[in-house]
């Protein structure tokens with residue numbers, strides 16, 4: 386991650402936004418406790434701890450592409466007592482997991498960093514169990530295109546809401562709730578998609 390973005394997402398205000406958005410992702414599709422959940426692109430682990438609190442998984446696996454973020458997440462989760470979580474370094478577009486391993490996958494503000502985000506969505510579908518759910522909150526080209534271009538962001542990684550919806554369907558994920566109405570003004574797309582049972 387670039388320095389500016391690292392500063393934008395590693396601060397108490399962003400942590401407050403995350404708390405509200407994770408609670409909303411849970412509200413959109415309440416899951417029973419005890420499931421196996423993947424936190425895709427966990428950053429510094431704030432969101433991982435929030436997912437543990439809101440979704441009460443039996444097993445929580447979290448990963449990120451950035452070694453420093455994963456290290457910080459490790460320190461945070463150790464402090465947090467989230468002993469059931471496994472943390473690793475991995476790329477969302479090539480997941481190191483067997484097919485049909487997770488009941489749910491949660492992502493916040495990661496897909497717009499992945500140049501081949503369509504492949505990442507296919508990977509989400511692959512690792513979900515039949516009937517499993519994908520909970521996402523992210524930003525789209527519509528609101529952030531110009532700003533991201535000025536920041537030197539990889540524009541291939543940015544999508545329109547319509548393009549994301551189409552790619553979900555092509556990956557075999559049916560949109561169940563959303564896309565729209567995030568609870569904080571930073572994000573402009575949120576939803577839950579499901580793999581066929």
Ligand SMILES: C[S@@+](CC[C@H](N)C(=O)[O-])C[C@H]1O[C@@H](n2cnc3c(N)ncnc32)[C@H](O)[C@@H]1O
Nearest residue numbers: 426427428449450451476477493494495498499
């Ligand atoms: C804006 S931050 C969001 C982090 C976290 N989800 C949060 O909301 O705090 C984007 C994160 O995506 C990670 N990332 C970028 N490309 C990735 C990829 N291909 N696979 C996994 N993580 C990736 C970055 O390292 C960074 O931690």
